[in-house]
Amino acid sequence: MALADSETAMDVASLMQDIGDRAREASRAIALASTDTKNAALQQIAANIRARTADILAANARDLEGMKQRGVTGSYQERATLNAARVEAIAGACEDIAKLTDPVGDEIARWQRPNGLDIARVRTPLGVIGIIYESRPNVTVDAAALAMKAGNAAILRGGSDTIATNQALYVAIAEGLEAVGLPADAVQLVPVTDRAAVGALLTGLNGTVDVIVPRGGKSLVGRVQDEARVPVFSHLEGICHIYVDGAADLTMARDIVVNAKMRRTSICGAAETLLIDRAKADTFAAPLVTALQEAGCEVRADEAVRALVPSAKPATGDDWGTEFLDAIIAVKLVDGVQGALDHIARYGSSHTESIITDDAAVAAQFLNQCDSAIVMHNASTQFADGGEFGMGAEIGIATGRMHARGPVGLEQLTSFHYVVRGTGQTRPA
Amino acid sequence: MALADSETAMDVASLMQDIGDRAREASRAIALASTDTKNAALQQIAANIRARTADILAANARDLEGMKQRGVTGSYQERATLNAARVEAIAGACEDIAKLTDPVGDEIARWQRPNGLDIARVRTPLGVIGIIYESRPNVTVDAAALAMKAGNAAILRGGSDTIATNQALYVAIAEGLEAVGLPADAVQLVPVTDRAAVGALLTGLNGTVDVIVPRGGKSLVGRVQDEARVPVFSHLEGICHIYVDGAADLTMARDIVVNAKMRRTSICGAAETLLIDRAKADTFAAPLVTALQEAGCEVRADEAVRALVPSAKPATGDDWGTEFLDAIIAVKLVDGVQGALDHIARYGSSHTESIITDDAAVAAQFLNQCDSAIVMHNASTQFADGGEFGMGAEIGIATGRMHARGPVGLEQLTSFHYVVRGTGQTRPA
Numbered sequence: 093m094a095l096a097d098s099e100t101a102m103d104v105a106s107l108m109q110d111i112g113d114r115a116r117e118a119s120r121a122i123a124l125a126s127t128d129t130k131n132a133a134l135q136q137i138a139a140n141i142r143a144r145t146a147d148i149l150a151a152n153a154r155d156l157e158g159m160k161q162r163g164v165t166g167s168y169q170e171r172a173t174l175n176a177a178r179v180e181a182i183a184g185a186c187e188d189i190a191k192l193t194d195p196v197g198d199e200i201a202r203w204q205r206p207n208g209l210d211i212a213r214v215r216t217p218l219g220v221i222g223i224i225y226e227s228r229p230n231v232t233v234d235a236a237a238l239a240m241k242a243g244n245a246a247i248l249r250g251g252s253d254t255i256a257t258n259q260a261l262y263v264a265i266a267e268g269l270e271a272v273g274l275p276a277d278a279v280q281l282v283p284v285t286d287r288a289a290v291g292a293l294l295t296g297l298n299g300t301v302d303v304i305v306p307r308g309g310k311s312l313v314g315r316v317q318d319e320a321r322v323p324v325f326s327h328l329e330g331i332c333h334i335y336v337d338g339a340a341d342l343t344m345a346r347d348i349v350v351n352a353k354m355r356r357t358s359i360c361g362a363a364e365t366l367l368i369d370r371a372k373a374d375t376f377a378a379p380l381v382t383a384l385q386e387a388g389c390e391v392r393a394d395e396a397v398r399a400l401v402p403s404a405k406p407a408t409g410d411d412w413g414t415e416f417l418d419a420i421i422a423v424k425l426v427d428g429v430q431g432a433l434d435h436i437a438r439y440g441s442s443h444t445e446s447i448i449t450d451d452a453a454v455a456a457q458f459l460n461q462c463d464s465a466i467v468m469h470n471a472s473t474q475f476a477d478g479g480e481f482g483m484g485a486e487i488g489i490a491t492g493r494m495h496a497r498g499p500v501g502l503e504q505l506t507s508f509h510y511v512v513r514g515t516g517q518t519r520p521a
Numbered sequence: 522m523a524l525a526d527s528e529t530a531m532d533v534a535s536l537m538q539d540i541g542d543r544a545r546e547a548s549r550a551i552a553l554a555s556t557d558t559k560n561a562a563l564q565q566i567a568a569n570i571r572a573r574t575a576d577i578l579a580a581n582a583r584d585l586e587g588m589k590q591r592g593v594t595g596s597y598q599e600r601a602t603l604n605a606a607r608v609e610a611i612a613g614a615c616e617d618i619a620k621l622t623d624p625v626g627d628e629i630a631r632w633q634r635p636n637g638l639d640i641a642r643v644r645t646p647l648g649v650i651g652i653i654y655e656s657r658p659n660v661t662v663d664a665a666a667l668a669m670k671a672g673n674a675a676i677l678r679g680g681s682d683t684i685a686t687n688q689a690l691y692v693a694i695a696e697g698l699e700a701v702g703l704p705a706d707a708v709q710l711v712p713v714t715d716r717a718a719v720g721a722l723l724t725g726l727n728g729t730v731d732v733i734v735p736r737g738g739k740s741l742v743g744r745v746q747d748e749a750r751v752p753v754f755s756h757l758e759g760i761c762h763i764y765v766d767g768a769a770d771l772t773m774a775r776d777i778v779v780n781a782k783m784r785r786t787s788i789c790g791a792a793e794t795l796l797i798d799r800a801k802a803d804t805f806a807a808p809l810v811t812a813l814q815e816a817g818c819e820v821r822a823d824e825a826v827r828a829l830v831p832s833a834k835p836a837t838g839d840d841w842g843t844e845f846l847d848a849i850i851a852v853k854l855v856d857g858v859q860g861a862l863d864h865i866a867r868y869g870s871s872h873t874e875s876i877i878t879d880d881a882a883v884a885a886q887f888l889n890q891c892d893s894a895i896v897m898h899n900a901s902t903q904f905a906d907g908g909e910f911g912m913g914a915e916i917g918i919a920t921g922r923m924h925a926r927g928p929v930g931l932e933q934l935t936s937f938h939y940v941v942r943g944t945g946q947t948r949p950a
Binding site: 120123124197203205209211216218219302303321323341344347348351352355437459460461463464465466467468469470471472474475480481482493494495497498507508509510511512513514515516517518519521 | 549552553626632634638640645647648731732750752770773776777779780781784866888889890892893894895896897898899900901903904909910911922923924926927936937938939940941942943944945946947948950
């Protein structure tokens with residue numbers, strides 16, 4: 093018997109609340125688990141994934157067949173596709189996370205007060221992390237492993253297109269947790285594809301969810317940012333700028349600009365706008381634009397650039413502040429570093445910006461005054477990545493100003509508390 | 522002509538949005554202001570407050586007269602009352618904040634990558650801070666000064682009972698900002714008492730407000746926590762526990778328990794529940810309960826305690842997890858440190874808890890496993906205070922797990938970003 097819509101909605105709400113309650117309960121156990129126990133779980137999960145490769149690929153084949161029938165194709169389908177090598181990479185990533193330093197229990201700071209009190213700021217787990225993602229099944233394991241290693245419980249809500257694959261991977265996770273005596277509820281996979289499940293998760297499930305991490309395209313992230321009643325670690329867009337100052341070394345600038353745009357055009361750290369100092373436009377504009385074009389990039393430029401390099405296409409107003417995620421770049425002349433800062437303040441997305449200059453004072457001004465999560469000097473914006481920062485792994489990049497900003501690695505998935513050690517101190521009146 | 526209700530609501534919404542937009546714009550100027558400029562502004566504000574003492578006291582007299590007519594009395598009225606000494610204390614607090622170290626620009630961490638990239642994590646201002654408070658006029662200046670010193674813009678929404686006093690203090694702030702060339706909009710006081718103004722602020726005013734700090738009673742904080750669509754630094758309650766372990770020094774325990782409860786009963790760090798190790802109850806219960814009673818505290822105890830100390834009143838179920846904020850304490854026997862941890866997990870508010878013991882292993886277990894913002898060993902819970910922690914000043918205490926936890930001082934009013942310094946690095950394919 094089919095349920096009426098209102099009954100289904102109630103079912104989903106109560107199912108999700110139960111998941112939240114179990115996550116909160118399990119979060120106490122994973123928070124107190126030793127580093128060795130957590131690492132053993134991660135290694136067991138990797139072993140389970142390898143042992144279950146056939147099951148996982150069979151489930152993935154069912155998902156792909158369903159996507160084919162629904163007409164889902166292209167890059168979305170490609171990202172959903174697993175093969176033996178990709179399954180091995182998922183297991184390997186889990187082992188890599190086991191090797192990272194456990195942040196829980198770290199003393200971030202410690203000091204003594206004149207009355208003898210010893211105060212330490214110590215890292216603790218955050219609690220329960222909700223991860224909402226789209227087609228990539230590797231997120232199921234990567235996100236769970238990062239959350240676990242930092243002592244957190246995780247609630248995973250993957251895309252409906254890959255639910256069979258995610259469930260096959262989840263078996264490996266649950267059995268790995270139980271093998272070391274941790275509750276399987278420390279990682280839970282939402283078992284329904286109902287869209288209302290996302291809505292419920294975004295409410296925070298009566299305070300059981302501490303933070304939401306969306307992994308996916310702009311429409312998913314936008315929905316999460318708009319609807320979430322709990323903190324969100326995310327970036328909506330990576331509209332990254334490179335400013336080539338008049339005091340730049342042109343060869344360095346050319347190499348960095350081409351790399352920042354063209355190494356991979358689909359990542360959030362790819363440059364989308366090139367700003368060139370008007371004072372050196374006569375010398376810089378043509379070689380920079382030509383180098384981009386020779387690398388296969390479409391250049392959309394303002395009139396001042398096109399007057400110097402007529403092969404550039406005309407930019408429209410919409411091109412400033414657009415995340416092309418493609419071999420397209422917008423190019424504009426600006427009046428020095430202040431002009432670049434003004435343009436970025438207006439059109440940027442607070443993700444990553446880079447200045448190319450040999451003038452230390454100009455670089456310092458840019459680094460101090462540019463209010464983005466990552467600001468760079470003489471380096472490619474494509475380094476905006478937790479792995480490149482030495483964090484080992486990241487669950488995403490955040491452009492918000494609270495708690496986590498920039499790459500979200502293990503440390504950013506922790507909180508802290510104060511540990512005060514006394515010898516009988518009482519507070520004077 | 523009186524406006525229709527819907528027109529008033531629209532007016533308030535548009536007034537508040539304008540305040541938000543101006544705060545966001547002014548936040549850029551205060552974020553980039555030098556330490557010297559910010560300190561000069563704070564000193565000027567202190568001087569202005571002293572020079573305007575007569576105006577401030579006259580405004581306060583009008584507020585108090587209004588409160589009298591509306592029948593507002595007691596501690597609420599007392600907190601709203603200024604005199605010359607209190608005005609001087611407000612000015613002095615402003616100067617004290619000028620003396621604190623500026624957190625903006627601090628390198629929290631810095632490291633090098635194998636490819637030569639130099640990565641620093643550097644403190645930046647948070648942005649725009651909304652402060653919603655009740656009758657204490659000193660919050661107008663304290664909160665503004667702390668927000669400013671950390672490079673933030675502030676929007677102040679004080680209680681309607683003290684709006685004249687707050688406006689008189691605000692003149693001193695605005696003139697102090699302008700005297701050093703900073704925009705007066707870096708601190709704004711909401712000029713209307715309409716309740717809808719709070720609702721608008723809690724929406725975040727289209728992304729212009731980064732965080733809300735409520736300062737006041739439980740109903741204010743509860744409303745802010747329920748309705749805010751932006752992060753909130755707050756604690757709803759301080760249900761602080763002291764656990765006297767069987768291995769405690771009884772004299773130390775007695776001194777700390779009496780101090781933690783009775784030094785000031787109205788502050789959030791006051792102890793509300795005393796847990797005593799059942800193993801030593803025969804020895805400990807009577808002297809601890811008697812000491813509290815002799816200090817003027819009403820003791821409400823469970824049956825096991827009352828069997829040992831019949832003078833204690835019987836506790837009801839409601840007494841566990843109650844923030845008395847008065848000379849009342851709930852007392853219970855528990856089964857060792859694990860019993861204490863279980864009780865605190867069930868009834869605590871994640872604020873501050875203290876263990877009294879001479880057993881280092883038991884202390885370590887408590888400090889590691891108790892998930893509160895502040896955990897203490899052999900010290901009074903009344904030390905839960907930013908000043909006592911050496912932070913210089915605090916805007917409040919937060920029990921949430923995101924960004925700020927425990928005392929919220931200058932550092933907690935900052936964010937950070939990454940500064941990456943290269944020498945031409947491009948990212949390999």
